[in-house]
Amino acid sequence: MFAFMYFSVMKIAFHTLGCKLNYSETSFILKDFQNEGMKITNFFEEADIYVINTCSVTENADKECNQIVKKVKKINPQSIVVIMGCYAQLKPEKISKIKGVNLVIGSNEKFKLKKYIKEYIETKKNIIKVSNIKSIEKFNSAYSSEERTRSFLKIQDGCNYKCTFCTIPLARGKSRSNSINDIINDIKKLKKENVKEIVLTGVNIGDFGKKGNENFYSLLKEINKIENIRIRISSIEPNLLSNDIINLIADSKTIVPHFHIPLQSGSDTILKLMRRRYLTKNYSNLIKTIKNKMPHACIGADVMVGFPGETIDLFNETVDFIKSLEISYLHVFSYSERQNTTAINFKNIVPIKERKIRSKILRNLSNKKKNLFYINNLNSIRPALIEKNNKNNYLYGFTDNYIKVEIPYDHNLENNIINIDIKKINGNGFVNGNVINNI
Ligand code: SF4
Structure with a gap:
């Protein structure tokens, strides 16, 4: 009872690594603590409990966790530190050995975080809760x-x-x-x-x-x-x-009309090695179908460079394939070795330096694609959702087809969808235009 009264006046801070899915989960879990009356503080400010929701895709996740734990322990040496989520699920033992970590909570268990923290406060015993993920149906x-x-x-x-x-x-x-x-x-x-x-x-x-x-x-x-x-x-x-x-x-x-469709490689040889469920022909037909129906649609793609076996010729196949596609931007990733994956045993490793060079080539191509997409949308009118974020007297938002717009600050336009007549591409990655009317 005493522990729970204390619990409600504690301050807690959350930090999320990785994707928007992880972010949505942190946000949801956080509400559990808010409902308890706990104060949520910014991460790297003083708090009693620090929670890091990890990602398995993040490169050097263990190094990153180590650094974050060190930082928060400097801010409050008495704080309780929780590492939860994907990386905790994959490497619970390794994480539990990081100095200062008190709770290691897996992907399914993180939704019961409040219960485990209460348990820790009562017993002062470190907790590892990670179940067999293969058996999770919920x-x-x-x-x-x-x-x-x-x-x-x-x-x-x-x-x-x-x-x-x-x-x-x-x-x-x-x-x-x-x-x-x-x-x-x-x-x-x-x-x-x-x-x-x-x-x-x-x-x-x-x-x-x-x-x-x-x-x-x-x-x-x-x-x-x-x-x-x-x-x-x-x-x-x-x-x-x-x-x-x-x-x-x-x-x-x-x-x-915004699609994000992972491509990963523009070489059928590599797609097969990756065990993806399509070939380049299927992908290009798909893009054509979308663009025929919706010429204004924004299409983004994930691409991975430096997968084992990706020779320079196969990489160039990817470059040429992407050039031929009417897509609007790329998210480029360098392949990195992960334990317990099939690819970790593949031969013909691409050197890290070469992965970086290929990544840069595709990033440049992505900028060109995005610019071309923006040019194709000049003088069109698109509905943009304006965000509540006044930056130096400007507001920003995204059109339905994912073009970033900048307009002069007007309080009445915040959190509203307005029609924008797209007039100019600004060098900073967004467009300027005229506000037509409120929808
Ligand atoms: S589709 Fe492939 S890349 Fe995507 S989550 Fe599933 S296994 Fe991973």
Whole structure:
């Protein structure tokens, strides 16, 4: 009892590494502590409890955790330190040995963080709670809500695919989803809270709804009936983006014309080694189908350079393939070795230095693609959601097709969707235009 009274006056700080899915989960878990009356402070300010929600994709995750723990222990040597999430799931023993770490909490257990912290306060004994991720069937829902303009809504978790470079299935387990009913209720709730845009997130969201008759298309059909909210799809595997989904989005007033479709490589040899479920022909046909239906659509792609076996000729195949595609930007990653993946045993390793060179080449190509996409949108009128963030008397936001806009500050435009007549590309990665009217 005494411990719990003390608990409610403590200060807690959260730090998230990795993707928006992780971010939405931190945001959701944090509410548990707010409801208890706890004060949430900024990370690297003085707090009684520091929680780091880790990622398995982050390079040098253990080094990063070490550094963060050292920093927070300097701020408050008496603080309780929690490492949770994907990396904690993969390496619990290693993390528990980091000096100053008190709790190591796995991917499924992190949703019971409050309980474990209370347990630690009572017993003062370090805790490691990590269950066998393969046996997890339960879906834990989550959405972010600190930022009022946009919310990241988790609809799916885990992945059943076996891409040879990926640790996500090991860290997050089997594919599982929320129900359509619950998702629609979450969207309606967020809409009432004045959120203007919701980004559907997950690990492999195209694989949504394995049980019953629910699938990603049937979810989108229901979402499409909701008016006056913008829905964005975070990322979808190319083999799961069907013509039905594309047609639905093309005619939708709710789901925006922005696709993020992982490509990973433009060489069929490498795609096969990666055990991806498509070939370059399928990918280019998909891009053509989208662009035929929605010439204004923004299409982003993840690409990985330096995968084992990627000779310079195969890399050049990727460069040429991307040049031939009407895509709008790239997220470029360098391959990095991960324990317990199939690819770690592959031969023909690409030297790190060469991975960096290839990464730079693709980043430059991405800038060119983005610029061209912006040029193609000049003199068009697009609805932009303006964020609540006055920076030097300017406001920023994104159009439906993911063009970043800058407009002079006007309090009335914050957290509103307004029509922008796109007039000029600003050298800083956004466009300027005229505000037409409020929608
Ligand atoms: S689709 Fe492949 S890369 Fe994506 S999470 Fe699943 S296994 Fe990893």
